[in-house]
Each structure stands twice: as structure tokens, then as C-alpha cells.
Amino acid sequence: MKKEIWKDNPLDSLKTAILEAIKTAYPGLGYEYEEINLDIPPDPKMGDFGFSCFELAKKIRDNPAKISNNLSEKIKPTKFIDKVCTSGPFLNFFLKNEIFISDIINHILFQKESYGRINLGNGKGIMIEYSAPNTNKPQHLGHVRNNTIGMALSNILEKAGFRVYRVNLVNDRGIHISKSMIAYKLWGNGKTPESEGKKGDHFVGDYYVLFEQKAKKDPVLLKEAQELLIKWENGDKDVVNLWRKMNNWVYEGFDETYRRLGCKFDKIYYESDTYKLGKDIVFKALKEGHCYKDSKGDIVIDLRDRGLEKKVLLRKDGTSVYITQDIGTTVMKFNDFNIERSIFVVASEQKYHFKVLFNVLDIFGYEWAKNCFHLGYGMVYLPEGKMKSREGKVVDADNLMDELHQLAKNEIMKRNRNIHGEELEKIAESIGIGAIKYFLLKVHPLKDIFFNPEESISFEGTTGPYVQYTHARISSVMRMGGNKINESPDYSLMTTPEEIQLSKLLAKFPDIVFESASSYNISRVANYLFNVAKAFNKFYHDHSILNAGNKKLTAGRVNLCKASLIVLKEGLKLLGIEPLEKM
RNA sequence: GCGCCCGUAGCUCAGUUGGAUAGAGCGCCGGGCUUCGAACCCGUAGGUCGCAGGUUCGAGUCCUGCCGGGCGCACCA
Structure with missing residues (x-):
């Protein structure tokens, strides 16, 4: 695992700062970049990201709280880090939110569909049967x-x-x-x-x-x-x-x-x-x-x-x-x-x-x-x-797909969304099959699945349709005016917990790809996407985007929407589920 | 019998590779749409992480032994 893997990770500068502090405080200690693991503290009041010093304590043979203190003195505020503080053995960082948010959003909007790509494989051939x-x-x-x-x-x-x-x-x-x-x-x-x-x-x-x-x-x-x-x-x-x-x-x-x-x-x-x-x-x-x-x-x-x-x-x-x-x-x-x-x-x-x-x-x-x-x-x-x-005691694949197609179709028509004919069939197919796939992918691959036809596949909660819905919802905001915003954003106006929480989650995408790929655990991606969708829906519910009352704030929030859209779309594609603009 | 896998809330599952107070969804009960998509959001209740030891600053996570469930142990593929 070499540093280049993480080149795309927006949290890179934070990790680098920690590593430099360690090198300054404890010269000659063989601590590697990839050993630095960021945690999210249990309460946002404690910090945005945290680094625990137990590993270091083992190597140095010293009290982790003392090390944490020592390190905190070596890390100076940067354009990115607002404040460092310690909480016992934990070294906690408060980020300058507007810089963090603007960095991550700009990064994602620049990378577009290649956001989340990492270099773990380095082009090596791998076969999957x-x-x-x-x-x-x-x-x-x-x-x-x-x-x-x-x-x-x-x-x-x-x-x-x-x-x-x-x-x-x-x-x-x-x-x-x-x-x-x-x-x-x-x-x-x-x-x-x-x-x-x-x-x-x-x-x-x-x-x-x-x-x-x-x-x-x-x-x-x-x-x-x-x-x-x-x-x-x-x-x-x-x-x-x-x-x-x-x-x-x-x-x-x-x-x-x-x-x-x-x-x-x-x-x-x-x-x-x-x-x-x-x-x-x-x-x-x-x-x-x-x-x-x-x-x-x-x-x-x-x-x-x-x-x-x-x-x-x-x-x-x-x-x-x-x-x-x-x-x-x-x-x-x-x-x-x-x-x-x-x-x-x-x-x-x-x-x-x-x-x-x-x-x-x-x-x-x-x-x-x-x-x-x-x-x-x-x-x-x-x-x-x-x-x-x-x-003949099986759940037949073709019948199951037909059934979910029909259920999805009923749900669409119930909402009376002006979707008809061929388009209706196409979207119902995507939702139905997305529901099946997500249902199977959200569970850790090693675990057995008990399938109860009546209750197993629903369209609410931790489901494919929930993630697809969020994607369609954002797409709708874009159609309703999001795409026409010309104002330049002012990210310093985006200070609410919902905006920050969503941005933090979006920043984790490359990490999730890494964890999922290196452990062959596809469920990580599925569960991550649910968390992103949930954070977006909370943000959407609590704050107005197009009618935020300030054009620069609207522009910032629209960009957050665009970044969320990219992550959801790329994530769904990884799972083989079609991202929908309308449903 | 031997080997491997799994036991986390009523149900279905997460748990960042050993870290801060174990989290979601469904279901139950209650609340929120004249305003960007309510397939949404919020709140209440719900836990001896199968049991018992061990390892250490710290265990849902690691080691041992039990208990419960599954899967293997063919000249079937």
C-alpha cells in the first residue's frame, strides 16, 4: 500500500499534517503514511476528525495521552486545520469548514465520474469467475x-x-x-x-x-x-x-x-x-x-x-x-x-x-x-x-424479476408522476431489479440470507429504491433550476451540521472503495451509499436549496447537490444498479 | 465424529480490520407536505453483542472451551 493510492483522497492534507507532526516529535520512528487512520469522534463538538495515539504509544512505550498532547503542540493551524485539541489519548481536529467543504466539492466536481478511483490495483490483471x-x-x-x-x-x-x-x-x-x-x-x-x-x-x-x-x-x-x-x-x-x-x-x-x-x-x-x-x-x-x-x-x-x-x-x-x-x-x-x-x-x-x-x-x-x-x-x-x-422448490430468477417489476410499476403509478408507456416499463424494470440487487448486496457476502418473499424486498428504508430515489430527487432539483445557476458559490455560508456531515461522507468515498476492494466486501459500498443518501435527505429536508434566500448560498448548495449526485451515481454503478433521473 | 462458516434490539442487518457513550432499517406508538420529489424527514420505546474464561491500557471484534444454527467430509457437479 503506497501513498499514491491515496492521491485522490481529499483528506490527504490532514493525514500528511499528522505524519509530519509525528516525524518532528519522534524523529527516527518508522511510522508510515498508511498507518494513519482517521476516526470520526462520537460527538461533533469534540472535533471533525480524530486520530488515536494507541498505536504510537505501543511503539514509543509511553502514555498515549502524553503523546497526543505532544503532537498537538507540533501541529499548527493551516489553511485547512482550524484547531487541534486533545481529549485524553485522542488528537482531535476541527477543520475550517468552508475550506474543507470547498476543497471536497471542487475536488469531486473536477474529478466527475472518476471520483473514487484509486490505484490499489496499479493496472494489474485480475480475473473474476x-x-x-x-x-x-x-x-x-x-x-x-x-x-x-x-x-x-x-x-x-x-x-x-x-x-x-x-x-x-x-x-x-x-x-x-x-x-x-x-x-x-x-x-x-x-x-x-x-x-x-x-x-x-x-x-x-x-x-x-x-x-x-x-x-x-x-x-x-x-x-x-x-x-x-x-x-x-x-x-x-x-x-x-x-x-x-x-x-x-x-x-x-x-x-x-x-x-x-x-x-x-x-x-x-x-x-x-x-x-x-x-x-x-x-x-x-x-x-x-x-x-x-x-x-x-x-x-x-x-x-x-x-x-x-x-x-x-x-x-x-x-x-x-x-x-x-x-x-x-x-x-x-x-x-x-x-x-x-x-x-x-x-x-x-x-x-x-x-x-x-x-x-x-x-x-x-x-x-x-x-x-x-x-x-x-x-x-x-x-x-x-x-x-x-x-x-422445483426455488425462487425462480425470472419470476422474481417480473414480480418486482410489477410492484415497482404499481408504486410509480400510485404517485401519478406522469410516467407512461415504454418509459414506465423501463423505470419499473430498473427499480425492481435494483431492489433485488441491493437486497442481496447489503449483506456481508459470507453471511447466509433468509429470504421471505412477503417482507424481504421493500422500497423503503435500507433499499435500492431509497438510494435511487435520492438520486432522482437531486436530478429533479437540477432540472428545476440547479443547472442554470451562474453565481459563484460562497462556501463560508455553509455552516450547518447537515451540510458538513454530508460533505464529510462524500469525502469518504475513495476510502470506501479501498476497503471494499481490499477485503472483497461489496456490502461496504452498499451500506455507505445508504448513509450518503440518508445524509442528503436530511440536508434536503432541513434546508432550502434553490430558495435559500442568497444566490451565493444557493450556488454552494447546488454544488453540494452535484457532488452528491456524482457519488450516488458512481456508487450505484459499482453495485450494478441503474441511477435514475426520474422515478 | 472431524473440518469450515455464522450467533449483535421483536424481525433484517451495520459496526471503519483492537479504540471514545454498540448503530441503522423494518415493525409498534406519536409528529411533519398551499413552498426545490412525503419511495422523504423527526421523536418515543426496544441490548447481559449466544454462554464462560483468557490476552491488555482497552474486546462485539483476537485466543480457548462450551451451547445453538448452517455447510462440507462421494468415482454428483
């Missing part, structure tokens, strides 16, 4: 969480200065695919998604569910599915053709779901392609002695000295297992792209699998194996428990 659907069923709420996290993380890392590559890995082969194929062969009667007027992934998914129902009573069906899989592996023409036809139906369905969610990929990997490379690599590793053939004939690797178990890498009949394909895919990723790090966004239930995978790759001699990271997010549960595709 997300979504990874199976081609035997439509996507459900769990996939939506995955897609939403994957997109947001990609955007945030991009903002943090990484070169991000988004990829998908489609699980298009295996016994589960054979099951829907068998069901279609037996009961499909030549129907197609077109003939039934159904989305392709739903059409295929119905046969998968049908198979599971029938297979309960007729075990022969499972055998048929297994035989079909072997035929597929042997390249049987009819089987491969049917496989291709049904997968294409599914892809057409997925395209529609991805379009609505806004999923974009630089490349899509198919396991039907990558498993072959995986096999080659395992055979090579066998020759090199990294793994061995056990008494049954399976190729096995022994990971017990790494605290793991033995793991089969290839079946005795030469067919691949799950990990074989992932070995191939991961090697292919590092061959295809110039990346330093590879992130796998996959549900946390697969934690062990990835631990094994990364260890195997490490043993095989790939130095980049230590740069693979599994971002395992928590499960999504329904009130009745875990979602189960094979029983």
Missing part, C-alpha cells in the same frame, strides 16, 4: 446472488485500479444434463420452447424436474441416464446432437436473464471443452510422480500431509471427475489472460473443493496457484429451508 450455471435448469435466487456479487466485485476492483476480466464457466456436461435429456427423449414428443411458448431454460428445467419425479418410482431411469453419459463421452452422434440442441435452448434463456441482470463476460468457458485439458494435465502429473494409480486403478493424489484427504483426480475408466475439469479450466485461464490473481465466486458450500483444487495445482508446480482465491458467499434460504432445484 462468476455465475457458473448448470445447463439443466433455469437460474434461481442463489444464482442471482452470485451474479450480483460477481458483477459488483468486478466493478469495484476496476474502480480500485485493476484490469478486470469477467468470465463465466458453464457446467454443460455431466449426469444432471443427461437426466433432462432422458426425460425429453421419453416424454418430449418433439416439443420445443417455441411450440410451448416457454423460455428455453425453463423448458429444459421442467424435464429435469420430471425426471426426478419419475426416477423415484423407476430406478431404471437413472441407469439410462448413466448410459447416456457414457455415450456422450464416446461422441455418439445422436446424443451429442440432442445435447447441443437442448443446451442451446438453455443458453437462449440464460441470455435473457443475463441481459436483465446486466451480466457481462469477457469470455465464457465450457466444461465440455476444458475437461480434456484437465485430463492431459493429470496424466502429465502422473508421469512426474505428483500423483499415483491406486489399487482400484483410479488416479489419486495424497494430500494428507497438507491437512486434507486423498482425492481422486481421474476415474479408472479414464472419465473425468469434477476437479479434473476445474484443473483444466484454471490452467486455461492463466494461459489465456495476463492475470496476477484469479477469484472464484462460488457458494461457500464448495470451500473444501477449492482448497483441494488450489493445493493440487500448487503441487503440480503452478506458481500462480497461491494467487487463486475462492470467494465463498453464504447460502440463500427460504422460510421452508434450502432451495432444491430437483424438487
Whole structure:
């Protein structure tokens, strides 16, 4: 972490002043810029920003209160710092508000959409694999969480200065695919998604569910599915053709779901392609002695000295297992792209699998194996428990989006906002999908989510629509006259707690991007945006902007609105939620 | 049984990487639109941070042990 990362941070001069005071007071002490962390004191009466001296006390082996006192004498008021005072071990700063406000607003208005960009990544390549659907069923709420996290993380890392590559890995082969194929062969009667007027992934998914129902009573069906899989592996023409036809139906369905969610990929990997490379690599590793053939004939690797178990890498009949394909895919990723790090966004239930995978790759001699990271997010549960595709017990992604679209539409019409026709549909879509995304993103990715359809997604409080509403509200003020202000602002007139609080929060945006990107915690951005929106709404409620009674004050407040608009817009874009001008 | 994750207000969640008096939203009760968007704002009530120890100036946060919930531990992907 080098200083250049923070170049864009408006609080830079405060941090620099503290560092210089430390260097003057304690020469030779190795204290670094990035160790300086600013707090916000519990009460504004105590100061605008604070620095605690406990860390220093540890290094110097002295009383933190004494250090704080000592430092306070070394820091003189600057154009920026009004007053320094101590409160025990805390060194508190009062800023010259008009300078602070004018600095931060000017900074944001100058930076525009690049405000918040930091240099954490320094242009380094990073890959994010997300979504990874199976081609035997439509996507459900769990996939939506995955897609939403994957997109947001990609955007945030991009903002943090990484070169991000988004990829998908489609699980298009295996016994589960054979099951829907068998069901279609037996009961499909030549129907197609077109003939039934159904989305392709739903059409295929119905046969998968049908198979599971029938297979309960007729075990022969499972055998048929297994035989079909072997035929597929042997390249049987009819089987491969049917496989291709049904997968294409599914892809057409997925395209529609991805379009609505806004999923974009630089490349899509198919396991039907990558498993072959995986096999080659395992055979090579066998020759090199990294793994061995056990008494049954399976190729096995022994990971017990790494605290793991033995793991089969290839079946005795030469067919691949799950990990074989992932070995191939991961090697292919590092061959295809110039990346330093590879992130796998996959549900946390697969934690062990990835631990094994990364260890195997490490043993095989790939130095980049230590740069693979599994971002395992928590499960999504329904009130009745875990979602189960094979029983059809899921919250379907497409239905959910339709439902929220409709709810949003009702809300708009209730407010009678002169929004009609195509525009109404477009805005309802943005709000509905924004609500879903925000609902999933505001929770820490590691935590499980319990989804209650009746109460989970609302349009009030800590929600996507609340943030979007604030954005639309500011946009409206701009339309109503904000954009036509020519007067130059006088920031010394902006002295209220609401104006100061909002400005302080806007100044935190680059810090939030940093924290979110370095910990892969997308919920930080979501919660920060809520705080910004809340601070804006409070400010808006308490103070008049266009009718402030003083043109220079109006100009200042309009600029504060513009700066807030930029932060909200950039923040929403990071989350993959569309900022709206009207709603 | 073994391994990993999670326990914070009635419910859903934050908690700036160990810092000042633990915060929001929803819900309940009450208040605020002839004035820039009320999908908004304000107030009241609500807590043994699962329990018990430990580490230190300081623990919701770190270590240990319990309790409760989840997820893994296949030639399924």
C-alpha cells in the first residue's frame, strides 16, 4: 500500500499534517503514511476528525495521552486545520469548514465520474469467475446472488485500479444434463420452447424436474441416464446432437436473464471443452510422480500431509471427475489472460473443493496457484429451508424479476408522476431489479440470507429504491433550476451540521472503495451509499436549496447537490444498479 | 465424529480490520407536505453483542472451551 493510492483522497492534507507532526516529535520512528487512520469522534463538538495515539504509544512505550498532547503542540493551524485539541489519548481536529467543504466539492466536481478511483490495483490483471450455471435448469435466487456479487466485485476492483476480466464457466456436461435429456427423449414428443411458448431454460428445467419425479418410482431411469453419459463421452452422434440442441435452448434463456441482470463476460468457458485439458494435465502429473494409480486403478493424489484427504483426480475408466475439469479450466485461464490473481465466486458450500483444487495445482508446480482465491458467499434460504432445484422448490430468477417489476410499476403509478408507456416499463424494470440487487448486496457476502418473499424486498428504508430515489430527487432539483445557476458559490455560508456531515461522507468515498476492494466486501459500498443518501435527505429536508434566500448560498448548495449526485451515481454503478433521473 | 462458516434490539442487518457513550432499517406508538420529489424527514420505546474464561491500557471484534444454527467430509457437479 503506497501513498499514491491515496492521491485522490481529499483528506490527504490532514493525514500528511499528522505524519509530519509525528516525524518532528519522534524523529527516527518508522511510522508510515498508511498507518494513519482517521476516526470520526462520537460527538461533533469534540472535533471533525480524530486520530488515536494507541498505536504510537505501543511503539514509543509511553502514555498515549502524553503523546497526543505532544503532537498537538507540533501541529499548527493551516489553511485547512482550524484547531487541534486533545481529549485524553485522542488528537482531535476541527477543520475550517468552508475550506474543507470547498476543497471536497471542487475536488469531486473536477474529478466527475472518476471520483473514487484509486490505484490499489496499479493496472494489474485480475480475473473474476462468476455465475457458473448448470445447463439443466433455469437460474434461481442463489444464482442471482452470485451474479450480483460477481458483477459488483468486478466493478469495484476496476474502480480500485485493476484490469478486470469477467468470465463465466458453464457446467454443460455431466449426469444432471443427461437426466433432462432422458426425460425429453421419453416424454418430449418433439416439443420445443417455441411450440410451448416457454423460455428455453425453463423448458429444459421442467424435464429435469420430471425426471426426478419419475426416477423415484423407476430406478431404471437413472441407469439410462448413466448410459447416456457414457455415450456422450464416446461422441455418439445422436446424443451429442440432442445435447447441443437442448443446451442451446438453455443458453437462449440464460441470455435473457443475463441481459436483465446486466451480466457481462469477457469470455465464457465450457466444461465440455476444458475437461480434456484437465485430463492431459493429470496424466502429465502422473508421469512426474505428483500423483499415483491406486489399487482400484483410479488416479489419486495424497494430500494428507497438507491437512486434507486423498482425492481422486481421474476415474479408472479414464472419465473425468469434477476437479479434473476445474484443473483444466484454471490452467486455461492463466494461459489465456495476463492475470496476477484469479477469484472464484462460488457458494461457500464448495470451500473444501477449492482448497483441494488450489493445493493440487500448487503441487503440480503452478506458481500462480497461491494467487487463486475462492470467494465463498453464504447460502440463500427460504422460510421452508434450502432451495432444491430437483424438487422445483426455488425462487425462480425470472419470476422474481417480473414480480418486482410489477410492484415497482404499481408504486410509480400510485404517485401519478406522469410516467407512461415504454418509459414506465423501463423505470419499473430498473427499480425492481435494483431492489433485488441491493437486497442481496447489503449483506456481508459470507453471511447466509433468509429470504421471505412477503417482507424481504421493500422500497423503503435500507433499499435500492431509497438510494435511487435520492438520486432522482437531486436530478429533479437540477432540472428545476440547479443547472442554470451562474453565481459563484460562497462556501463560508455553509455552516450547518447537515451540510458538513454530508460533505464529510462524500469525502469518504475513495476510502470506501479501498476497503471494499481490499477485503472483497461489496456490502461496504452498499451500506455507505445508504448513509450518503440518508445524509442528503436530511440536508434536503432541513434546508432550502434553490430558495435559500442568497444566490451565493444557493450556488454552494447546488454544488453540494452535484457532488452528491456524482457519488450516488458512481456508487450505484459499482453495485450494478441503474441511477435514475426520474422515478 | 472431524473440518469450515455464522450467533449483535421483536424481525433484517451495520459496526471503519483492537479504540471514545454498540448503530441503522423494518415493525409498534406519536409528529411533519398551499413552498426545490412525503419511495422523504423527526421523536418515543426496544441490548447481559449466544454462554464462560483468557490476552491488555482497552474486546462485539483476537485466543480457548462450551451451547445453538448452517455447510462440507462421494468415482454428483
